[in-house]
Amino acid sequence: MNLEKVVFGFFILLALTLNFGFFIGEFDNPAHHNVFELYAALVVSLIATVLKFGERTQIGAILLAASLVADLQLITAAVVWGMSMHVTGVGLTPAVMGSIVSLSGGALMANLASVTILVIETVNMQR
Amino acid sequence: MSELIDVPRHRIVPLVLRRMRAPLLTLIVAYAVSVLGLVLIEGTTAAGEPYRVDFLHAFYFVSYTATTIGFGELPTGFNQAQRLWVVVSLHLLVISWFYAIGTIVGIIRDPVFQRVVTWNRFRRSVSRLVEPFTLVCGYGDTGSQLVREITGGGGRAVVIDWDERQLDGVSVEGLRSFVPHLCGDANFTDNLLAAGLGDPRCRAVLAVTDDDHTNLHIAITTKLLNPRLPVIARAERDETRANMASFGTDYIIDPYLTFAGGFVMAMEAPQAHRLYSWMSVHADTADEERLPPAGRWIVCGYTALGRALYRRLREHGMDLVLVTPDTVPASVMKETTVIGGKGTEAVTLREAGIEAADVAGVIAATDDDTDNLSIVMTARELRGELYLVARQNDRASHAVFEAAAVDRIMESSSIMAVRMLRLLATPMLPRFLQAVRERDDEWIGTLLERWHARVGEASPEVWTLTVEPGEAPALYAALDEGTTVTVAELLRDPRERDLALAAEVLMIERDGGQTLLPGPDHALARGDHVLLCARHGERVRMQRTVTNRDVFRYVASGEQRPDGWLWRRLAARRER
Numbered sequence: 001m002n003l004e005k006v007v008f009g010f011f012i013l014l015a016l017t018l019n020f021g022f023f024i025g026e027f028d029n030p031a032h033h034n035v036f037e038l039y040a041a042l043v044v045s046l047i048a049t050v051l052k053f054g055e056r057t058q059i060g061a062i063l064l065a066a067s068l069v070a071d072l073q074l075i076t077a078a079v080v081w082g083m084s085m086h087v088t089g090v091g092l093t094p095a096v097m098g099s100i101v102s103l104s105g106g107a108l109m110a111n112l113a114s115v116t117i118l119v120i121e122t123v124n125m126q127r
Numbered sequence: 128m129s130e131l132i133d134v135p136r137h138r139i140v141p142l143v144l145r146r147m148r149a150p151l152l153t154l155i156v157a158y159a160v161s162v163l164g165l166v167l168i169e170g171t172t173a174a175g176e177p178y179r180v181d182f183l184h185a186f187y188f189v190s191y192t193a194t195t196i197g198f199g200e201l202p203t204g205f206n207q208a209q210r211l212w213v214v215v216s217l218h219l220l221v222i223s224w225f226y227a228i229g230t231i232v233g234i235i236r237d238p239v240f241q242r243v244v245t246w247n248r249f250r251r252s253v254s255r256l257v258e259p260f261t262l263v264c265g266y267g268d269t270g271s272q273l274v275r276e277i278t279g280g281g282g283r284a285v286v287i288d289w290d291e292r293q294l295d296g297v298s299v300e301g302l303r304s305f306v307p308h309l310c311g312d313a314n315f316t317d318n319l320l321a322a323g324l325g326d327p328r329c330r331a332v333l334a335v336t337d338d339d340h341t342n343l344h345i346a347i348t349t350k351l352l353n354p355r356l357p358v359i360a361r362a363e364r365d366e367t368r369a370n371m372a373s374f375g376t377d378y379i380i381d382p383y384l385t386f387a388g389g390f391v392m393a394m395e396a397p398q399a400h401r402l403y404s405w406m407s408v409h410a411d412t413a414d415e416e417r418l419p420p421a422g423r424w425i426v427c428g429y430t431a432l433g434r435a436l437y438r439r440l441r442e443h444g445m446d447l448v449l450v451t452p453d454t455v456p457a458s459v460m461k462e463t464t465v466i467g468g469k470g471t472e473a474v475t476l477r478e479a480g481i482e483a484a485d486v487a488g489v490i491a492a493t494d495d496d497t498d499n500l501s502i503v504m505t506a507r508e509l510r511g512e513l514y515l516v517a518r519q520n521d522r523a524s525h526a527v528f529e530a531a532a533v534d535r536i537m538e539s540s541s542i543m544a545v546r547m548l549r550l551l552a553t554p555m556l557p558r559f560l561q562a563v564r565e566r567d568d569e570w571i572g573t574l575l576e577r578w579h580a581r582v583g584e585a586s587p588e589v590w591t592l593t594v595e596p597g598e599a600p601a602l603y604a605a606l607d608e609g610t611t612v613t614v615a616e617l618l619r620d621p622r623e624r625d626l627a628l629a630a631e632v633l634m635i636e637r638d639g640g641q642t643l644l645p646g647p648d649h650a651l652a653r654g655d656h657v658l659l660c661a662r663h664g665e666r667v668r669m670q671r672t673v674t675n676r677d678v679f680r681y682v683a684s685g686e687q688r689p690d691g692w693l694w695r696r697l698a699a700r701r702e703r
Contacts, residue, residue: 039182043159050152054145082183
């Protein structure tokens, strides 16, 4: 067992699960989507991205790309949240919540792709 | 021809990213912990009511604190619990920033990283060269002379050398054009490929490092990866020469054998020697030069030069005495007189028989410049009229050797450079000289007198004219139409066709066959390679003849026909 591989897999899976945790719930109901969960998902996603840096393989490149997509979507979701609360002051209306959750849903897809690729690669190694 | 091999550039981004992984992770974690702490700790508003800092403001605060900008406690003043947390997070953040910056600086200063960056930059500047270039491996005395001559003549060069101090010369010497140079080992194929070995614009490879094995490696790599590319290599050892010849290295040059060969020729065939020096790129004042007389030679030092002289002198049945402190192979001992000692003292030279009447001169061939000068000075002291040859090892001591006023200085780097430049500029000339050398010396003498009268005593311009549409369109078109063009017609003066240019056709090569000194009635054919020599300035005139149809028509037939679309039509109407 390789500790590096454990940490790598842990963060990639954690990014997916946290993202899923934030995403699940009534679509436009602010009560079902916790800001701390979004924060945790964003931080873990960033860590997962850095862990994928410097891979020279084709698989590594796709993993990095998926992570970057997830980061982009989560950061956008966080910015939308901050804008609505503090800049425009409209608060978490169903419309705002809907766009935040759908952005995180996009990130969820990217994270899902990451995990799928990881699983495929692991299965291919056969050891 | 097989596809030319291109070498990919080294990837820098993955290298940097992999090393930046740990500092970036530290930064992300430090930020995340600090922001989270600020959000979780309950604050107090100015009115004394409890509130929570939101993520936006927490991130804002952490961002300016981490970079030590410090706008103060925003949006409202912090309470004691918050301040406690800020103290912790401040140290955490600043330390992680320094860690990250330190790592970046470390990467930039890392020799591996710098080597990769220089290598990439070198590869890019070579691939951006537009003109054809010559690859020079080794920037020692020979290499620097070659590069100076090549760039001075308007050509481009690329240099590889492993010694950084020697390469400094490329930037310092003020060469006429920018010369991409790499400090690296020419034994690595990647370096050679980056230097343009597989590039179609590469004209020739010159392997002139001071290591036989490296030169061998360069030659074999070139012949394997890009067989069409001519290789001129330096080789001092017999086995290296044989090895290089075995896989078809185009020209293999040993400076010592070259010198020894020329030296023996000057004695045996003085006229051929005069012809050689007259036609060399850098003519020494050939006629003032004192030619070595026949007789016994005292060779001091059984070095590379000593061995070459020994071999050549013996081959031509000339007598010599070797003076050397080193042990000499038994076969040499048997065939010639060997005196122990350096030859720097009068005693040793006397022992070698310097005072005998049949001694022609002394050759100082040791590897040490001071010894060589000392030998020559001692010999002059003993017998002033002897012919003195001194080997100059270090190019920097040229002034001292000039002052010693010996009859001939043997300096291997310039011998190499001159030969290589001649091979690069006119590869036909050495073949011509070789063919001439087989003739009688008297015959060469009369030939030389004739040329002196026609072309002048100063060294002529020697070049090759290839009869092809690109180089001689007018001549080619005329031959294409079936006109017969003779050598005499080619040599007519385009200003006055009854006069001849101060030029001579030396040799014509056609389909591998040679015609040495073709007569005036010799007809030219398409695809001929014509070797010419002429007084400086005449080449431009001949260029006009072979490129301009009007000039050519005048030269060939004396007819001055009007040209241009309108005049051609008018002339056609007049004829009708």
